[in-house]
Amino acid sequence: MARRSGNRSRLLLIILLVTSLFLVTLDLRGVSLTKSSRSITQSVLAPVQKGVSNVFSPVGRFFSDIKNFGKTKDELDKAKIANSLLKAQLAKVADNKGALNQLKGLLNLAGQGGYKIVPARVIGRGSSASFSQTITIDAGSSDGISVNQTVISQNGLIGVVKVVTPNSAIILLISDPSFKVGVRIARSQSIGVLLGQGNSQYQLELLDPIGTIENGDVLVTNGSQGNRPFVPGVPVGQVTGVDQKNSSLTQTAIVKSYANLNDLGVVSVVISAPSVAPKTPINPTPQPTITVLVTPTPTATPSLTPTPSPSPRKSKA
């Protein structure tokens, strides 16, 4: 009798394990059934998350509301959004300054306007039963949000849209170990890749073999083709430590993000980027320079004749 029960349990175990492996295989092969089941779950959960967030957030905001007595929450939210835009513009100015210095003041890389954004409230954070780092926001495809759009907070880049449902979206945070973003050092305009490490610090790998990283260097996003997933010029963070290993081909550094991912209340999804943006290195335009020509004369008195020339070379006639 006990043996029969044992055989039945083993059979049950095998059936359930095979079913699980079958589901894993289906998902890895990209069958839409498994993908859509998660999307449906998110659609069902979003109103619950929004409701719970509405109930619990006044309690969580109690102390901040006392501190800002007299101001309504709406005013604060609007001020936060305005502040985030101003900070983004400030970082852009620093970025442009570096580019202008490098190109001898010939190019104007200033942005032609701010980003077009959709503000949203954070209604959930990634489950602790998973190693991924995500947040859920209360805006979705009905607000113009789609997959692979840049998400910013008041201080800079925080992530990218991963999943979208009509009324909610899941954002993969910059701290997630699978997160990668192309960045540019504002000072030197060297480009690199920033990798999430699972905590509040990130690793920068410089792609430029002769480029240098210095402590305090400001990083901005380099931008992607078609501005997806990343729009250019968004402040990312600051270098806090440079790895001085000589064995590696390129330099690496530790970066601290501007955005505090533990304190995200309102975030913004960038739905369109400025029409003109310094996302790729721009070739400098040649400028006429003064060349000194020394002409020998029979009187042995040299004369200096300034003439414009496209090359800064000093030539002797």
Add this chain to the structure above:
Amino acid sequence: MSPIRIASSLVFFFVLFAVQESAISLIHFSVAGFSLYLAVAIALIAYEDHDGAIIMGFLSGIVLDLSPTSNGPFGQWALILTLIGYVFASNRESIFDATSAPLTFVLLIAFGVSASLIFYLFFGLLLGEANGSFTHDIVLILGNLVWTVIFAPMFLPVMRSFQKALKTSRQSK
């Protein structure tokens, strides 16, 4: 396990999952996080009989796989929690003894949660998932263990009485 029990368990797990995703996930824990879902699921697995533990593991895993924030493929949690269910079922007698000793049972649940996270990490590595640095993963697993030890005594007595009431009603029928 009857179809009605399977259906009611699925509903229970989904409600628990909604609580985890909408309420527990809003709490900012200073280190790592706490998974109420995993802790309750492991406790239920421990209370079940031999076949019930395996089925309960599979059902709880399937619901957890529905999580849109999960970075693993659909079915990964079902696989892991089925295995956890089998481990609990294989050690039925010693685990049954542990349920009568509250402190031992809390530790058992906490280690069960940690073991399932380690399994998840291991399968994730096999499938090529990026799960962060070793230190980060260790901190996350240990943090979860500590929070489970802290919070489990608060909900285990409720679950125990609920389980007893359920068993009594089944016996009386």
